Amino acid sequence: MRIIFLSQQFPPEVGAPQIRLYEVSRELIARGHDVEVLTAFPHHPMGVIPEEYQGKFYQYEIYDGIPVHRSWIYPSPKGSFWRRLTSYFSFTFSAFYSVLKAKPADVIVCTSPPLFVGITGYIASKLKRAKFVFNVADIWPESAVKLGILTNKSFIKLATVLEQFLYKKAWKIATATEGIADYMVEHGKKRDRVFLLPNGVNTDTFAPMPKDQELLKEWNLEGKKVFAYTGTMGYAQGLDSILKVANNLKDSHPHIHFLFVGDGQEKEMLLQMKSDLKLDNVSFQKSVPVSMMPKIFSVSDFSLVPLKNLDLFKGARPSKIFPALSTGTPVLYCGEGEAAQLIESNRCGAVARPEDVEHITHQVIELANKSEAEYDDLSASGRDFVIREFSWKKIVDDLLIEIQE
Numbered sequence: 001m002r003i004i005f006l007s008q009q010f011p012p013e014v015g016a017p018q019i020r021l022y023e024v025s026r027e028l029i030a031r032g033h034d035v036e037v038l039t040a041f042p043h044h045p046m047g048v049i050p051e052e053y054q055g056k057f058y059q060y061e062i063y064d065g066i067p068v069h070r071s072w073i074y075p076s077p078k079g080s081f082w083r084r085l086t087s088y089f090s091f092t093f094s095a096f097y098s099v100l101k102a103k104p105a106d107v108i109v110c111t112s113p114p115l116f117v118g119i120t121g122y123i124a125s126k127l128k129r130a131k132f133v134f135n136v137a138d139i140w141p142e143s144a145v146k147l148g149i150l151t152n153k154s155f156i157k158l159a160t161v162l163e164q165f166l167y168k169k170a171w172k173i174a175t176a177t178e179g180i181a182d183y184m185v186e187h188g189k190k191r192d193r194v195f196l197l198p199n200g201v202n203t204d205t206f207a208p209m210p211k212d213q214e215l216l217k218e219w220n221l222e223g224k225k226v227f228a229y230t231g232t233m234g235y236a237q238g239l240d241s242i243l244k245v246a247n248n249l250k251d252s253h254p255h256i257h258f259l260f261v262g263d264g265q266e267k268e269m270l271l272q273m274k275s276d277l278k279l280d281n282v283s284f285q286k287s288v289p290v291s292m293m294p295k296i297f298s299v300s301d302f303s304l305v306p307l308k309n310l311d312l313f314k315g316a317r318p319s320k321i322f323p324a325l326s327t328g329t330p331v332l333y334c335g336e337g338e339a340a341q342l343i344e345s346n347r348c349g350a351v352a353r354p355e356d357v358e359h360i361t362h363q364v365i366e367l368a369n370k371s372e373a374e375y376d377d378l379s380a381s382g383r384d385f386v387i388r389e390f391s392w393k394k395i396v397d398d399l400l401i402e403i404q405e
Helices: 016-030 081-101 117-128 142-146 153-169 178-186 213-218 240-249 267-277 290-298 311-315 321-326 338-345 357-368 372-389 392-403
Strands: 002-006 034-040 058-063 066-071 107-112 131-136 172-175 194-196 225-230 256-261 282-285 302-306 331-334 349-352
Touching (some): 016 034, 172 178, 225 290, 240 302, 302 321, 321 372, 331 338
Parallel strands (some): 107 131, 172 194, 331 349
Antiparallel strands (some): 058 066
């Protein structure tokens, strides 16, 4: 098949959409399919375009065996909603040049958010006479409204009209979670036109390994029971609650350590909070390449995956769950709904009520006190679960069944 993926995000950026698109593209190419990616110049999360891409409008390259068309974007890491909106629309329009440069296609898979790139995807499907698959990883504008990011009523109304138009015009809709799939059906899409394209993991790359002794020493984690958060430090994660947990435990359980690896809009606030609370049991490290993540998990006893206490997140499946479980690292999920059910039903970690500091503290202590045999059971269960359900090979098998119809 000839497949075009259209997405604002792609490596070398790090994040769930980037990794999903990279892994699915590589697997499809390995099976003999013709794949091209249309994306923006790297800019996330810091809002800075790397020097090698600056001053350019368009560039074609082969990224790790994947043909990639990159076009200009106005980067906006922080600031007003309108600046972010300008960033979204800059790629929505510049991507049309990549569409013209790309080869003919049978299917165009367009990833949202941002919602507006769906305009490009739909028109591109007409120009290429291809089937339009809308890949929805987050329901927008509803999620932005519930998070308080979007408040302009006129704009919300226009965005909702666009949202419904794109859902209607899509040949099929691929969703990241079952909750989003249910939303699509409730809003008029036929069930046989909606399928799951979840986050997954490369189970060969993310495999259990001995603790990296060099990293343990470098990051001063020797003899610690490490609870690690890895990824973007944004508003949605509610990471301040984890620092409050650390404050609860700093005197009574000094061997429990909280490790944060990554960057994001909330990092400066978290660093200040650590300083104000004098938290010696918390450390921060900058973002690392995906290739280093198995080492991070090797020095982590548990992976922290927290979310804010919002009904919006009950249908979420945070992508960082799967690499952790694949390495045999049990997960402490601070949330409710779909992801919580996955953790509990597959016995691969523990669940705490989101932003409930006392309950999270209790679950941290319970996990830290697990016997070696109990820990090994959690570890093995998680690894078996993701191999069975969330390896990229399994996900691509399911994708091809849907788009080869």
